[in-house]
Amino acid sequence: MLKLSLRLRLSEARIVPTAFVIEYNEFGETTWSWRMKRLLWYVIGVLTLSALSTLGSEPHYGFSVFQESFEDSLEQAKEADLSIFVYFYKQDCVAFEYMDYQFHRASVWQFLNERFINVQVDASNEESNGPSLAKKFNIDSYPTYLILDHNGKETHRTTQAMEGRVFIDTINWLTGETEYPMAEQDVKYEAGNRDPVFVQQYLLDARSVLPKNLDIEDLHMKAWGEVQDKYTAIAKEYLTSQEPKDLINLRDFSIIKAYSYSMDDPGIKLVLDHFDAFVETTSMKQVSETLLEVAFNTVLIRAIDELGPGDGGLELLEEDFQLFEELPLKKATDWLRSIDADSLLKLEEYSLFYVRQFLAETEGSSPDSE
Numbered sequence: 001m002l003k004l005s006l007r008l009r010l011s012e013a014r015i016v017p018t019a020f021v022i023e024y025n026e027f028g029e030t031t032w033s034w035r036m037k038r039l040l041w042y043v044i045g046v047l048t049l050s051a052l053s054t055l056g057s058e059p060h061y062g063f064s065v066f067q068e069s070f071e072d073s074l075e076q077a078k079e080a081d082l083s084i085f086v087y088f089y090k091q092d093c094v095a096f097e098y099m100d101y102q103f104h105r106a107s108v109w110q111f112l113n114e115r116f117i118n119v120q121v122d123a124s125n126e127e128s129n130g131p132s133l134a135k136k137f138n139i140d141s142y143p144t145y146l147i148l149d150h151n152g153k154e155t156h157r158t159t160q161a162m163e164g165r166v167f168i169d170t171i172n173w174l175t176g177e178t179e180y181p182m183a184e185q186d187v188k189y190e191a192g193n194r195d196p197v198f199v200q201q202y203l204l205d206a207r208s209v210l211p212k213n214l215d216i217e218d219l220h221m222k223a224w225g226e227v228q229d230k231y232t233a234i235a236k237e238y239l240t241s242q243e244p245k246d247l248i249n250l251r252d253f254s255i256i257k258a259y260s261y262s263m264d265d266p267g268i269k270l271v272l273d274h275f276d277a278f279v280e281t282t283s284m285k286q287v288s289e290t291l292l293e294v295a296f297n298t299v300l301i302r303a304i305d306e307l308g309p310g311d312g313g314l315e316l317l318e319e320d321f322q323l324f325e326e327l328p329l330k331k332a333t334d335w336l337r338s339i340d341a342d343s344l345l346k347l348e349e350y351s352l353f354y355v356r357q358f359l360a361e362t363e364g365s366s367p368d369s370e
Contacts, residue, residue: 059106065113066103066120070133073119077150084148085116085171088134090124093142095161108164111171116147147175181208189234196246199238203255206231235259239266248277257290263298263323275328288332295323295332300351321348 066087067073077084087103089096102108112118123134123142133139137146137154147156156174172178180186185202193199209227235255239247246252247270256267263269271278271291278287299320324333324344336343 060101060104061106061109062104064103064120065109066118068120068128070119070121070129073117074152077117077148077152080117081150082117083115083150083155083175084146084152085112085118086137086146086148087118087120088123088137088139088142088144088146089120090142091122092124095143098161099143102162102164102167105164108167111168115175145171147171182206194241196238196242199234200251200255203231203235203238203259204251206234207254207258232259232261236266239270244270244274248274248281250282253278253282253286257286260290260294261297263295265294268294272328275331284335288335291329291332292324292336295329296347296351299323303351318348318352321351 070086073084073086076082087099089099103112121130121133122128123130123139125131141159143161144157144159146154148154158170158174162170169178173180182202182205185198185205188198189202236259239252239256242252247256253271256271259265260267268291271287275287302320321344323329333344340346
């Protein structure tokens with residue numbers, strides 16, 4: 001499942017990227033279409049410098065925590081009886097510069113230095129045996145992080161680009177240094193507990209391990225992957241198994257906000273069908289912002305997916321913006337216009353601009369054209 005999350009800054013009627021999913025297989029391709037990969041390249045390329053310059057005031061070390069020789073690291077690990085942390089990467093992966101920044105952050109640097117012998121492996125560098133090591137450990141996506149015992153035997157593995165704090169939490173969960181916060185509830189759910197009260201609390205608690213929306217000022221990238229898909233599927237099952245009247249409350253609205261990414265998601269359909277009831281239960285602002293963000297994501301991603309000869313994606317984007325003028329979504333659109341009368345027009349123009357730029361960047365880049 002794909003989620004390219006774009007947050008609406010409604011007061012300024014503009015969008016900012018809030019999360020990117022970055023995982024490449026051994027061929028340098030994501031599991032999505034080439035078009036979405038190129039979109040990520042474009043947007044991240046545009047935003048990298050500004051993002052890195054606003055990541056906060058945490059100190060950074062000017063030297064790497066990683067060694068370059070896998071063999072030397074293995075020898076040191078045996079002598080010190082320490083585990084090895086191995087970072088597999090490719091320099092042409094869009095996540096490389098981002099993770100390089102994270103690994104120089106003082107908190108991440110110290111965390112790794114205190115626990116492991118650390119080595120990085122460029123999987124495309126023949127001189128450092130990168131390709132052979134990637135093959136030996138069955139590395140087919142980048143970045144990938146391995147934890148090996150002092151004899152070089154793999155004990156843990158994870159992937160994805162992660163913001164520093166998420167990275168530390170993830171490694172702690174993998175190694176058992178801290179308990180995975182959802183472990184006990186996962187066991188109960190997997191054992192068949194489907195009591196609505198339990199599942200509702202389960203989904204609310206699971207938000208603690210989900211990728212968070214980026215802080216607008218910090219532009220942090222968050223981890224993404226199977227965990228998100230797992231709890232999203234559970235949320236959809238929960239929302240479709242209950243009577244609509246039983247879901248019109250603050251707690252279930254919070255679940256809908258956390259796990260809805262498309263206008264076809266059951267939670268969004270529920271809010272649209274019971275718009276006024278949800279407004280009465282929450283607020284016009286909360287309902288409108290939730291619906292507009294999901295609607296915007298839906299039309300933009302659909303347009304990107306349709307990009308090709310004839311600018312079909314642009315035509316589709318213009319057509320899909322009519323969605324905002326149809327009831328009941330129009331109620332949310334009117335609320336947005338009460339803040340800025342030209343807000344929807346600005347959003348449409350901004351979207352067309354980015355899609356055109358993306359189309360220009362990717363022209364002639366389709367695998368079919370090579």
